[in-house]
Amino acid sequence: MTVNHHLGHFHDLPVHSFTPGAAAQPAADAVAWRIALEYDAACDFAELWSTFLDTVDPATVRAVVIGSWWQRDYEPVKAAVAAIADEAERLPALEALFLGDVTYDECEISWLEMSDVTLLLTVFPSLTEFSVRGGTDLRLSPVRHDRLRSLRFEAGGLPSPVVRAVAASELPVLEELVLWLGVDEYGGDATIDDLGPFLDGARFPVLRHLGLANSEFQDEIASALAHAPVVARLETLDLSMGVLSDEGAAALLEGQPLTHLRAIDLHHHYLTEEMQERLREALPGVEVDLSEAEDEGEDPEDRYVAVAE
Structure with a gap:
């Protein structure tokens, strides 16, 4: 068995991939937002995250799914965790967070380079659901x-x-x-x-x-x-x-x-x-x-x- 598909639903919400510049976006609280870098993306994860928060109404976002956070070569999730945590105050309604919605063709589960994820539980006191995929260097x-x-x-x-x-x-x-x-x-x-x-x-x-x-x-x-x-x-x-x-x-x-x-x-x-x-x-x-x-x-x-x- 391999992890061969992205989440379709999370926290009883349909997962919707955020696309910068899209003509229309769903209501911020109606979906679980999937934030992921495409291979060879022109921006880094912190820039994509910032664009997401500036595009939707972050105050009403209920669920977030984090996909691939690297541009080309695999890298630890530490910088992505920091970027998310730095903007935590803009997401007061966040109830659910999935870190690592990555399939085997993007990165095998045991090749995912993790880090300390404690901060995410600390800065989001309203979380009711927290999931992490990947174990290498996980703390x-x-x-x-x-x-x-x-x-x-x-x-x-x-x-x-x-x-x-x-x-x-x-x-x-x-x-x-x-x-x-x-x-x-x-x-x-x-x-x-x-x-x-x-x-x-x-x-x-x-x-x-x-x-x-x-x-x-x-x-x-x-x-x-x-x-x-x-x-x-x-x-x-x-x-x-x-x-x-x-x-x-x-x-x-x-x-x-x-x-x-x-x-x-x-x-x-x-x-x-x-x-x-x-x-x-x-x-x-x-x-x-x-x-x-x-x-x-x-x-x-x-x-x-x-x-x-």
Whole structure:
């Protein structure tokens, strides 16, 4: 699997690409604005961002999607983050921000050069949704944010300090947390111990959706979740995109009840047909996504996550 298309909707709004000089623009609050540099653009990201803010009514913009921020050669997102943060006061209504809406033909996910993104959470206190794609050199410091309801990190390798920073953050109204953990080869060095604060149910008291996905130790995660206090309050659970096998699925079924869930996402897995049937029978009222079944007979050493490079 690769990231092969740009977002079509974000924050329940259609995504609209900002084009400087366009004859007509939609109402500022009616779309999620996608800001991205074309290859070999004549301006840099800061200039494009400034043009955007001078063209629309920034005071009513609700959602922004940031695409490619480089002109020719890949470069860290640091300057783009600074440019966005410098104008934060002009965006008082901003509720949702997606950083890194980039497809594989523009830049592979693990080639995206990231930086510290903490500032974006600091300068936008009204954010309810924050998503970041890319893990290389990604950094985050523990923060307190009183309105954030959805936090998502997509990576071919999510650095363990970022995972620990999320776990140490104070996010009292967080309802949705998704982490694509990725592989060690691309910096995904988190361990099951790093995930402990997400499992005990105390850190994020209103969490309703948990995604611990795209992992090389998906069986270990499943086994930990089998007895994790957080599961009882979840409505949906995402263990997809990793190397989940019968061992992890059996642990889930032998642990606490899962029949209260509305849905469990296990797509891209290494489950036998027999185990898939066991899951369907054990969870009759739950929407169970078992698509993208890989060859369960493959040597475990050769199994792969859905998104790495």
